[in-house]
C-alpha cells in the first residue's frame with residue numbers, strides 16, 4: 001500500500017487533514033516538525049508528502065520546510081511532495097517547485113480539492129516507480145559499464161556479496177567507481193528498500209565526526225540544542241557507506257570497532273545503548289595494508305570491515321573499456337544536454353585510448369561532459385577533450401603496452417601535428433622546426449595520415465584549409 005505523510009506543526013490542521021483524507025486507500029502518517037518528518041520519511045517511504053513550509057524552529061519562515069524538502073528529494077527523488085503554504089509565501093512556493101516539489105497548495109485547505117491533487121500524485125508516483133523497477137531489472141549491472149575481465153570479476157563479486165550481509169571493503173584509485181559499486185551492492189541487496197547512508201570519513205573534522213556518525217544528545221556540548229541522530233542510526237535496516245575509511249582518525253577507529261563488534265551505539269553525551277542493524281560497506285583509495293604497517297590503521301578494524309575485498313582496476317588497465325565508457329558517456333551526456341549525434345574523431349578516440357587517465361572514470365566523464373557542452377559538433381577532436389602537449393607525455397609508451405613501432409609512429413604523428421599547428425600549416429617552417437627535409441616531412445605526413453585523415457592531411461584549420469608550402 002502507498003503511504004501519505006502529512007507534515008504540519010499545527011495540531012488542528014493535522015486533525016482536519018486526518019478526517020478529510022482518511023479512507024483514501026493509502027496509509028496516512030503525521031509529523032509535527034522537520035526531524036520527525038525526515039525520520040518518518042526514511043521509515044515509511046511515503047509516495048506523497050504534504051509539507052507545510054513554516055516548521056519549527058522557523059514557524060514564520062520557510063527555511064526548515066525547504067531544508068526538509070531538499071533532504072526528502074535526496075533520499076527519494078521519486079516521492080511527490082506537495083508544499084502547503086499560507087497566502088503570503090507565494091515566492092517560497094515557487095522556489096519549492098523549482099527545487100523539485102511536485103506542486104503547491106495554498107491555504108485554506110479544501111479537502112476534496114487537495115484529495116484530487118494527492119490522488120493524481122499517488123498515481124504518477126506509482127507509474128514512475130514501476131518504470132524504474134522495470135529499468136533496473138533490465139539494467140542488471142546498476143549502471144556499471146565494462147567488458148574487461150577485471151570489471152566482469154567485480155560484477156560477479158557484487159552479485160555474490162549482495163545476497164549476504166557481510167561487510168565489504170572496496171579499494172581502488174580515485175574515480176574508479178567505488179561509490180557506484182557500493183550503491184550497486186546496496187541496490188541488489190535485501191536492504192534496497194531502505195537508504196544507503198554515506199559518510200566521508202576523510203572530509204569531516206575529527207571533532208565533528210563522532211557526532212556525525214553516532215549522533216548526540218541535547219546538551220552534549222555547547223551548541224547542541226537538541227538531540228540529533230547520527231548517520232549510523234539513519235542507516236538502520238539499510239546500508240552504511242563509510243567512504244575514505246583509511247582517513248578515519250585513530251580514536252574513532254576504536255569507536256567504530258566497538259560498534260561493529262556489538263552493533264550497538266551510544267550517542268555523544270548519552271548513556272543509552274541503541275541497537276542498530278546495518279550493513280557496512282567501506283571504501284578506500286589508500287593502501288590499507290601499508291596504513292596498517294605504518295600504524296595509522298587498526299588491524300582489528302581491518303579484519304572486521306575487510307571480510308570481502310573488492311579491488312577496482314584503474315581505467316588505464318581496463319583495455320577496450322575506455323572506448324566503451326567514452327561512448328557511453330557521450331550518449332548519456334548528449335541525451336541529458338540535448339546535444340545528441342556527436343561522435344569522436346579517429347584522432348580523439350586514439351588519444352582517449354592512449355592517455356593514462358590518472359583521474360580514472362571521473363576524469364573521462366568530466367572531459368566528455370565539457371566536450372559535449374562546448375563542441376559545436378558534429379565531431380569531437382582531441383582539443384575538445386582537453387588533450388595537450390603535457391598529456392602527450394603521459395601516453396602509455398611502456399614496453400608491453402605497445403610495440404616500439406607503434407610508439408615511434410605515435411610520436412612521429414604527434415610531432416608532425418604539433419609542427420603543423422605551430423607553423424599554421426606552413427610546411428617549410430614545420431619541416432625546419434623538426435630538422436628534417438620537406439620531402440621527409442611529406443613522407444611522414446603521408447604515413448601517419450591514414451590513421452588521422454583530417455588533421456594530418458596538411459589542411460590548415462586556421463587558414464581555411466590551405467596548405468602553405470612557403
Ligand SMILES: Nc1ncnc2c1ncn2[C@@H]1O[C@H](COP(=O)(O)OP(=O)(O)OP(=O)(O)O)[C@@H](O)[C@H]1O
Pocket residue numbers: 143144145146172173174175176177178179180181285325361362365
Ligand atoms: N564502470 C562504470 N560505468 C559507468 N560509470 C562509471 C563506472 N565507474 C565509475 N563511473 C562513474 O564515474 C564517476 C566516479 O565514480 P565514483 O564516484 O563511484 O568513484 P570513486 O571511486 O568513489 O571516486 P573517489 O575516490 O574520487 O571518491 C561517477 O560519476 C560514476 O557514475
Ligand SMILES: [Mg+2]
Pocket residue numbers: 178179243
Ligand atoms: Mg567516492
